Amino acid sequence: MLLSRSHHPAQFPSTPPFLRGYRGDVAELTREQFDSIEFDAAASGEHAAAAATMTELATTGAETTDMPRAEAFLRAGEQWLLADRPAQAVTGFRRALTYGGPAFVDPLVPLARALFLLGREFEAQALLSRLKVEGRRDSRTCDLVAELLVERSELTSALEWATAGVELCLARMADQPAGEEPELKLLLRLRYRIRNDLGLPEDSYDALLDL
Secondary structure, three states, rough: OOOHHHHOOOOOOOOOOHHEEEEEOOOOOOHHHHHHHHHHHHOOOOOOOHHHHHHHHOOOOOEOOOOOOHHHHHHHHHHHHHOOOOOHHHHHHHHHHHHHOOOOOOOOHHHHHHHHHHHHHHHHHHHHHHHHHOOOOOOOHHHHHHHHHHHOOOOOOOHHHHHHHHHHHHHHHHHOOOOOHHHHHHHHHHHHHHHHHHOOOOHHHHHHHHH
């Protein structure tokens, strides 16, 4: 359970959670920092302030194995989106791409979302085309792209992405029978809703929802 800054006043009288880790004179980037900032922003609605703080930390903080700089900029970009500031979000997502490295989602997906919000349709579609050409190798990415396309009422393309995600999950389950695929149910539900909106009958993948 995440704790707000007020829960440990005796231990940290004046230092906010996102500045507790240091390497020399430079704050280290950690997931705890960013989780705490996101928690406070969700409670207060101050997403722009959270995004600004995250951007500052991502720019000046020391990268760690726990928190790569690319992920820090990615999470800052998501807060800019929540603050209805897509232009700043684009900057954050592009910086995440520049640094590269591991991240919980492909920055191309939220970058496309921000570009759509700015009316830069051609650039956004180019990113989705790039993802499609490079291959649908990550079920989470398939889920996020499908959701974005649903929001844009591009249901046929959304169905293709959702189906690709389901197939990725099923393939991994076949290779690792004891493994779990938490993304599978999410994709199956999303796919079912899309097919229902398109007026399509249930198929064998839809039947998996009953298992």
